[in-house]
Amino acid sequence: MTVAAHWEHFSHQADVGVRGMGATPEQAFEQAALALTAVITDPALVAPRKMVRLSCMAPNVELLLADWLNSLIFEMVTRNMLFSRFEVHLKVSHLTAKAWGEALKVAYHHPAVEIKGATYTALKVAQQADGRWLAQCVVDV
Amino acid sequence: MDIALFERKSGYEWHIKPFGKMHVPGVIFASESLLREMDAKVYEQVTNVAMLPGIVKASWAMPDAHWGYGFPIGGVAAFDADAGGVVSAGGVGFDISCGVRILHTGLHVEDIGAVKSKLADALYRAIPAGMGSTGAIRLNAAAMDAMLEGGARWAVERGFGTSADLERIEEAGCMRGADSSQVSMQAKKRQKDEMGTLGSGNHYLEIQMVTDVYAPGTAVAFDVNPGDVLVSIHCGSRGLGHQIGTEFLKRMVIAAPGYGIALPDRELACAPIESSLGKEYLGAMRAAVNCALANRQILTHLTRQVFSQLLPEARLSLLYDVSHNTCKIEEHQVDGRMKKLYVHRKGATRAFGPGHPDLPKKLRDVGQPVLIGGSMGTASYILAGTEQGMQLACGSACHGAGRAMSRHQALQNWNGRQVVDNLEDHGILIRSPSMRGVAEEAPGAYKDVSAVVDAADGAGLARKVARVVPLICIKG
Known part of the structure; x- marks a missing residue:
C-alpha cells in the first residue's frame, strides 16, 4: 500500500504545532518542513528557485527533527528566504538535506509571523500503527 | 481545569500539595473562573517545574498562565545555588527578555486627533515590523559585543536616548554578568540585520490613552492621568535571543543525565547554576537581555524621531521598562532568612514592592510599575508592585x-x-504588513485582560493603578 505524504498543523494554545506524515522518516521530516513554511505563508506561493544545503547532528531522531527545523529557521532568517521543496537523508544521528526556495517578498508572500524556534513540546518521531511515519513538534512564534 | 485538584488558600490562591518527586508545592494565582478556564497542561507544567533540583518556596503560575514549553507561560520559579539549584534555558524561553516599556508623551488625547492617521502611517514607516524587516543599524563584531555587554546603556551612549531613560529600566538598562563570548557566531549572525526591529506575533508598538486611574497617589508618582497619551513598545531580543535559547536547550537536554538530572519534560532542560554549562548559559542569556534592552531603546529613539516631526511639542520620557522572560539573581526571604536566588520568570513580570533598593528613587515609595499588555482591541493596564507580592511569589505578577x-x-x-x-x-x-497575522492576533483570541489584572490585584501580587486603551497599533 502506498501512503500519501502530507502535512498538517495542530493546536497549541499560544503557538502552532507542525506535523509531517510519510512512508519513511525522511518523508515525514520533509512534510514537517512544509508545515513549518505554512506557518508563515502558503507553501504554494514559494517557488523552488534556489537550493541550500543543510546538515545537522543530534543524539536521537527526535532531537534531530528539532535541529532540522531550527536549521531551516536559521537559514530563512539569515538568507531572508522561504522554502517549499525538501530532500532529506537520515542516518542514525546525522541529517543532510537540500532545501529549495526563494527570497521572501513581503508584498507577495504576506508572511503571517516569523518563527522563533522549534521546541521540544509535543516533539515526536514515530511509526504509526498503519505503517506511516509521523514527525511533529510545537514551534514558538 | 478541575478545581478539585487544588486546595483553595484564598479567593485567588490555589495550592497543589507536593506529591511524587515535587520538592515544593505548586501555586496558581487566579480567580475561580480563570482557573476553571485554564488549560489542564498548566497543572502538569507547574508540578513538573516543582520537581527541578534546588527549587525553593513554590512553583508559581500567574493569572494569565497557559500551556507553554516546560514552564507554563506565566510560570515563576526560584532556585538556590547552594541547594544544587539549576538554571533552565526552557524556563527562560526563546524570546529572552521579551518585555514592555511605556513612554509618556506629555500630550493629551485631543492633541493628536488631527494627526492621528498621519502618526500611524509615519510610525509604520519608521518602525521595522514583521518577518523580513530589517533595521538601519549594522553592527560589526566589536560593536555587537559592546552592545551585548552594554544593553540600553550602549544604545544611549550612541545617541539613542538619554541617561534619564536608563534609571527607568530594570538593571538600570545594563544586565551585569553578560558574556558576549558565550554567544555563538550563529546567534550574532541572526541578529545582524535585526537591531531596532519589532518582530511579529504578539509584538507591537501602540499609542495609548489613559482611561481610568484606580490608585490616585501612585498614579501621581507614575505621572499618569486620564486622557494622557502614552507609547507602549512590546518586543524582545529578536533572532539573537531565539538562537541562544535554541542552542542551550539542546545542550542542556543532552547534558542533563550527566548532572544526574532526570527531566520530567525535555523542555525543562537545565544545568546546575554552578556548572560550567550553567555559567555559560547565564553569560549568554544576560547578553540576550542586553540585546533586548538595546533593541527597545533604539525603537524608542525611532519613535521619538517620528513624534518630533509630527508633534514637536511632545516629550517622550520613559515611565518604565519591564522584561518577561528572564532568570535574575535576586534576594528573597526563604524560611525567614534573606537568600540569593535565581528567579526564573517565563511570561511573568518582575513586580518589586515599595522600598526595594533596585527601584529608582522617584518610584521607590510606591513600588515598581508593572506593565500589562492586552490585545490590540481591548485594554492594557499599569499596576504597581506590592510588599505582599514580594512574599507571595518573589515579587512577580x-x-x-x-x-x-x-x-x-x-x-x-x-x-x-x-x-x-x-x-x-x-x-x-x-x-501591519500581514492581514493573516492580524487575524491570528484578533482581540477575541485573547482572554479578558481585565479579569487577569483583577485576579493579580485580588491576590495582592500587584495593585491596579491605571487602565489604558489603544489608539494606534503597529503590528509585526
Whole structure:
C-alpha cells in the first residue's frame, strides 16, 4: 500500500504545532518542513528557485527533527528566504538535506509571523500503527 | 481545569500539595473562573517545574498562565545555588527578555486627533515590523559585543536616548554578568540585520490613552492621568535571543543525565547554576537581555524621531521598562532568612514592592510599575508592585492577557481586513504588513485582560493603578 505524504498543523494554545506524515522518516521530516513554511505563508506561493544545503547532528531522531527545523529557521532568517521543496537523508544521528526556495517578498508572500524556534513540546518521531511515519513538534512564534 | 485538584488558600490562591518527586508545592494565582478556564497542561507544567533540583518556596503560575514549553507561560520559579539549584534555558524561553516599556508623551488625547492617521502611517514607516524587516543599524563584531555587554546603556551612549531613560529600566538598562563570548557566531549572525526591529506575533508598538486611574497617589508618582497619551513598545531580543535559547536547550537536554538530572519534560532542560554549562548559559542569556534592552531603546529613539516631526511639542520620557522572560539573581526571604536566588520568570513580570533598593528613587515609595499588555482591541493596564507580592511569589505578577485560543482557531474565526476595519470603526488604527497575522492576533483570541489584572490585584501580587486603551497599533 502506498501512503500519501502530507502535512498538517495542530493546536497549541499560544503557538502552532507542525506535523509531517510519510512512508519513511525522511518523508515525514520533509512534510514537517512544509508545515513549518505554512506557518508563515502558503507553501504554494514559494517557488523552488534556489537550493541550500543543510546538515545537522543530534543524539536521537527526535532531537534531530528539532535541529532540522531550527536549521531551516536559521537559514530563512539569515538568507531572508522561504522554502517549499525538501530532500532529506537520515542516518542514525546525522541529517543532510537540500532545501529549495526563494527570497521572501513581503508584498507577495504576506508572511503571517516569523518563527522563533522549534521546541521540544509535543516533539515526536514515530511509526504509526498503519505503517506511516509521523514527525511533529510545537514551534514558538 | 478541575478545581478539585487544588486546595483553595484564598479567593485567588490555589495550592497543589507536593506529591511524587515535587520538592515544593505548586501555586496558581487566579480567580475561580480563570482557573476553571485554564488549560489542564498548566497543572502538569507547574508540578513538573516543582520537581527541578534546588527549587525553593513554590512553583508559581500567574493569572494569565497557559500551556507553554516546560514552564507554563506565566510560570515563576526560584532556585538556590547552594541547594544544587539549576538554571533552565526552557524556563527562560526563546524570546529572552521579551518585555514592555511605556513612554509618556506629555500630550493629551485631543492633541493628536488631527494627526492621528498621519502618526500611524509615519510610525509604520519608521518602525521595522514583521518577518523580513530589517533595521538601519549594522553592527560589526566589536560593536555587537559592546552592545551585548552594554544593553540600553550602549544604545544611549550612541545617541539613542538619554541617561534619564536608563534609571527607568530594570538593571538600570545594563544586565551585569553578560558574556558576549558565550554567544555563538550563529546567534550574532541572526541578529545582524535585526537591531531596532519589532518582530511579529504578539509584538507591537501602540499609542495609548489613559482611561481610568484606580490608585490616585501612585498614579501621581507614575505621572499618569486620564486622557494622557502614552507609547507602549512590546518586543524582545529578536533572532539573537531565539538562537541562544535554541542552542542551550539542546545542550542542556543532552547534558542533563550527566548532572544526574532526570527531566520530567525535555523542555525543562537545565544545568546546575554552578556548572560550567550553567555559567555559560547565564553569560549568554544576560547578553540576550542586553540585546533586548538595546533593541527597545533604539525603537524608542525611532519613535521619538517620528513624534518630533509630527508633534514637536511632545516629550517622550520613559515611565518604565519591564522584561518577561528572564532568570535574575535576586534576594528573597526563604524560611525567614534573606537568600540569593535565581528567579526564573517565563511570561511573568518582575513586580518589586515599595522600598526595594533596585527601584529608582522617584518610584521607590510606591513600588515598581508593572506593565500589562492586552490585545490590540481591548485594554492594557499599569499596576504597581506590592510588599505582599514580594512574599507571595518573589515579587512577580502576570504579563498580559494570555491567549484564549490557538492561532489556527483564530484564523478560522476572523478575517484580518475585517478586524482592521472593525477596530477603525472603534477609533483604533491598525498598521501591519500581514492581514493573516492580524487575524491570528484578533482581540477575541485573547482572554479578558481585565479579569487577569483583577485576579493579580485580588491576590495582592500587584495593585491596579491605571487602565489604558489603544489608539494606534503597529503590528509585526
